[in-house]
Amino acid sequence: LAKTTQPISMDSYEGQEVNITCSHNNIATNDYITWYQQFPSQGPRFIIQGYKTKVTNEVASLFIPADRKSSTLSLPRVSLSDTAVYYCLVGVSNQGGKLIFGQGTELSVKP
Amino acid sequence: EAGVAQSPRYKIIEKRQSVAFWCNPISGHATLYWYQQILGQGPKLLIQFQNNGVVDDSQLPKDRFSAERLKGVDSTLKIQPAKLEDSAVYLCASSLDMGSLGYTFGSGTRLTVV
Numbered sequence: 658l659a660k661t662t663q664p665i666s667m668d669s670y671e672g673q674e675v676n677i678t679c680s681h682n683n684i685a686t687n688d689y690i691t692w693y694q695q696f697p698s699q700g701p702r703f704i705i706q707g708y709k710t711k712v713t714n715e716v717a718s719l720f721i722p723a724d725r726k727s728s729t730l731s732l733p734r735v736s737l738s739d740t741a742v743y744y745c746l747v748g749v750s751n752q753g754g755k756l757i758f759g760q761g762t763e764l765s766v767k768p
Numbered sequence: 769e770a771g772v773a774q775s776p777r778y779k780i781i782e783k784r785q786s787v788a789f790w791c792n793p794i795s796g797h798a799t800l801y802w803y804q805q806i807l808g809q810g811p812k813l814l815i816q817f818q819n820n821g822v823v824d825d826s827q828l829p830k831d832r833f834s835a836e837r838l839k840g841v842d843s844t845l846k847i848q849p850a851k852l853e854d855s856a857v858y859l860c861a862s863s864l865d866m867g868s869l870g871y872t873f874g875s876g877t878r879l880t881v882v
Contacts, residue, residue: 691870700772700859700873701811744810755801755824756871758810 661745666763675732677762679745682726690721690728691756693744701744701758705730732764740766770794772874774860780880786848789877793841793862799823801871802835802845803859811859817843818866850881 662680669675681690689708693701705712707719707728718731732739742761773792781787793800798819803811814833816823820840828835832851837843847854857876864870 698878699875700861701871702873703870706870742810755813755816757813758803761810 661747661759663745663759663762665760666765668765668767669735670767671736672734675735675739675764677730677743677764678727679730680727681745681747684725684747688747690719691746691748692717692719692730693746695742695744695761735766737766737768740764772860772862772872774874774877776877777875778878780882781850783852783881784849786846787850787879789845789858791843791845791860791874793843793860794872796864797862798865799863800837800843801861802843803861805857805859805876807856814845823866852881855879855881
């Protein structure tokens, strides 16, 4: 499974846009990129998944360049409630690929 | 839809005791996973079930950990005997099938071994 690298922590203020970049240099052709969010005392929650270019949903956008060696999770206009740990994962969706979590990025949103 | 249910929510035991955790996945989800999350780390996969069969238990410490999903629905994870380093949150997750990456996690069971 491809290894991912992301910043350990980030700080932001309410109303700002936050971009968290994840590196996955060894991503395989069949791998999708998935992001999860985890609040304290809760299990991780699926945010967004993509294969290439850009994906947007009601929570976030995911930007994936053509070489797919990195991806950027974009959270528009964050609020205090977006304070959480964000995990970038790369897995093979068509082979029962198991999601392997790394350290994640601890995002702290301040007023 | 109802989420993934786990119980108990918290458990404190002494080392060398045994403990069991229960998970009820989302109805219709064939694949079930148990993860261990130590404070400050990401979740670590312990075991993966597809219906009532084990798909991957390579990271499960089989000398003390066991898990079953007898009827392909509920699952239990057991630790016997517990060690201090087993203190962690044990998360259960389920997905429609092995081709899906959209896991739904439960809130976990926080185990403290003293």
